[in-house]
Amino acid sequence: MRRRSLVAATAALTLTVTLVLGLVGCGSPRMMPLHAACTTKGLHWKLTLLKKKPDSTHRDAQLSIANKGPEPCAFRGFPRLEVHIGKGPSSDAKGRGRPLPIDLPRGGTLTTPLRYRDSDPAPRPTDPNKPNGPHKHNGSHKPNESSKPHGPNKPHGPNKPNGSNEPHSCLISNGTAWVTAPHDRGHGQPIRAQDEAGKPAQMNICEDTIWMSPPKEIAE
Template sequence: MSRRTAAVCTAGLVMLLGAAACGQSDSAPGTRIAACQTPQLSWKMTLLPGKPHNTPTATLSAAHKGSKPCAFDGYPELSVYVGKGPSADSKPKKSTPVHLVLKPGHSIAIPVFYDAIGSASGSCEVMAEYNPRVDVRPPHPAAHDYGSRVQLTDAKGHHRRAQVCDLDMLLGAPQLH
């Protein structure tokens, strides 16, 4: 093999190894950080006061209660439903890629956009009077990770019944807190 060919191969290998290690500073070289799973996360959803146009209705947050960092790559699945009846599910507001490393004791916050009031002449998809459930699953759940129930509260921590007057709840990009 000529020197030039060997130099090109070496440079390519260095670039490949550098790219593979990118974003893994919290773990040993060559190891992957496992995806965050339900047992590691403590979820809560807080209604925000007022409802000015184009602002979130609530904040969904998760605290990492595990002992090792985990990867929070993507958007969680949020669902508000009444038994087998009416439901509203979440989808990303924008298709912005999310790649976060959640360290033990740290948390993330996700803005949730939806209509919780409705119009005077219309009804809501999921009515508060039926005491709907709010469930959440992490972005990449394991095969038997069915998520967890989330209590909806106001800013003072008082329980509130969920009401969703849209078919979908839009999730903003998760942010480390």
């Protein structure tokens, strides 16, 4: 009799645990303490450059991250993203805002918006009514040194590149970025940038910072 009671109690406990897990779900925040942290190699990464807005000096992009592992994993914080040219200049992603921990189920996907400057502002048009020569003076007043036009060898003269409003070249131009999961101490994983049609794309970055918004899980 006692043995039957023990078997019945065990069956009831098993059924209760099963129902609780079914209601909570493996990807629920309540289960996050039971799941290991997401790793770089356990995730599928995709970097998409969005269509640039007219007359904008910035470009928006989206980093998509999917859990390809056999179990749910805990995604806590901002991922690391770097774009560089060999051992030369580099541009790193910097998070803004407060990311919430995400319990990413198997096959689940989250996205992280990105934004960076990819061009300089267009030069301002010159005023056709403003004289380009030396200032006019009365007959009794002689122009001083500061009012004389710059010569061809003078700094900031018309023949000096630094005196023009020509756009500067971007810091980095690369079609590959390196990504790493939060708190992962690995060397990162290279991924190719692509446009919205899935074709290879080039990132032209004019600053050393890529702004990153907090990750958000995509609802199934």
